[in-house]
Amino acid sequence: MRKILLNSLAMMAVLLSGSLVGCSSEKVRVTFSDQNKVITIDSSGDSLAEALEDQGVNVESLKSRYKPSIPWDQKTEGQTEIQLACNCEVTLHVGGKKVGTFKTLQPTVGAFLKERNVTLTEWDEVQSPLDQKIVNGMEVVVNQVEQRIKKKVEIVPYKTVEEKDDQLAFGEKETEKEGKKGKKIYEVVVLYKNGKPILENGKPKVQEKLVETIEPVDEIVKIGTNKELAQKEKNQPKLTSAGTMTVEATGYTHTGNRTATGTWPKRGTVAVDPDVIPLGTRLYIPGYGYGVAEDTGGAVDGKIIDLFFETRAEAIRWGRRTVTIQILK
Known part of the structure; x- marks a missing residue:
């Protein structure tokens, strides 16, 4: 009897358990x-x-x-x-222009833009967060921002440095070294939004960066202080120009020899190519003064003249220059 009761209770538990499972x-x-x-x-x-x-x-x-x-x-x-x-209807604007109105199942603004093949640059601005949910009737606006780069050059003037020179006649000026202007080169970036400049205080927003500097080269001008030489030049007879000639002018000093015309060289002695400038021709050389063609030289060929200086240092300082001389008569 007890065994039958236990079996009945077990069966009821199973049925109750199944009933509960079925209900959940x-x-x-x-x-x-x-x-x-x-x-x-x-x-x-x-x-x-x-x-x-x-x-x-x-x-x-x-x-x-x-x-x-x-x-x-x-x-x-x-x-x-x-x-x-x-299945939302979304209107897309890119770069200030309406692209169109589209049906989309995409959940976010970012996914919608990807679906429409809109590639964003690091400068572009999307008016809605990329993770914002898409809703029906929504407008997605992408402002295209771009950098336009150009170069600006600012000229830097050179300085003129005057140096006294007792080898020049008093009051004379001679440019020993030509001055060169310098430059400041800037990279100028102008920001544009949807094809129009971005304004700041009513003016285009501009960013400037100095990218290169070329320093100016000072102009060196010799100022004559030799009053004795100035007096000598003043006492020269009045001569008129018979013409001009552009030549290469070098400098030399004492060699221990007489000139080609038999004189001892002195300041004012000029070595020339006789086929170009006949011996005995009076000359005026800018930066040197008056001279006479009374010598020749092995390296003096064509439109080259060699000016005599009393010292080697003066000759070296003169160097080699292109000058336009006057042929006097």
Whole structure:
């Protein structure tokens, strides 16, 4: 009797357990891509549409606006979350122009732009956050910002440095070294938004960066202080110019020999190529003064003249210059 009772109790426990299992069901979250709304339905033998209708939802209205992650007529068994993707209408503007209005199932602004093949640069501005949910009727605006780079050159003037020279007649000036202007080169960046300059205080926003500096070269001018030489030149007879000639002028000093015309060289003695400038020709050489063609030299060929200086240092300081001399008569 006791054995029969125990068996009956065991059978009742099994039936009760089965009944409880049959009554329990998993919950399924139904989420929306365009809003934070969540509907909880039972995971059962009902289809998604039926389960939502049991919750009092107007399914026909949803079908016109959303695409579910499973078919509407599929049973919800085995699902934990079902997403309803909004088939939203979105208007896209890029670079200040309307691209068009499009239907999209993408959940976020970033995904929508990728779908429309819109590539963003590091400068572009999207008016909505890329992770913002897409909603119906939304406008996505992309402002295209670009840098336009050009070069600006600022001229830096050179200085004129005057140096006294007792080898020049008093009051004479001679340019020993030509001055050269310097440069400051800037990289100028102008920012444009949608093809128009970005304004700051009513003016285009400009960024300047110094990229290269070329220093100016000072001009060196010799100022004559030799009053004795100035007096000698003043006492020279008045001569007129018979013409000019551009030559290369070098300097030399004492060699211990007489000139080609038999004189001892002195300041004012000029070595020439007699085929170009006849011996005995009076000359005026800028930066040197008056001279007479009364010597020759092996290196003096063509339009080259060699000017005599009393010291080697003076000759070296003169160097080699291109000058336009006057032929006097």
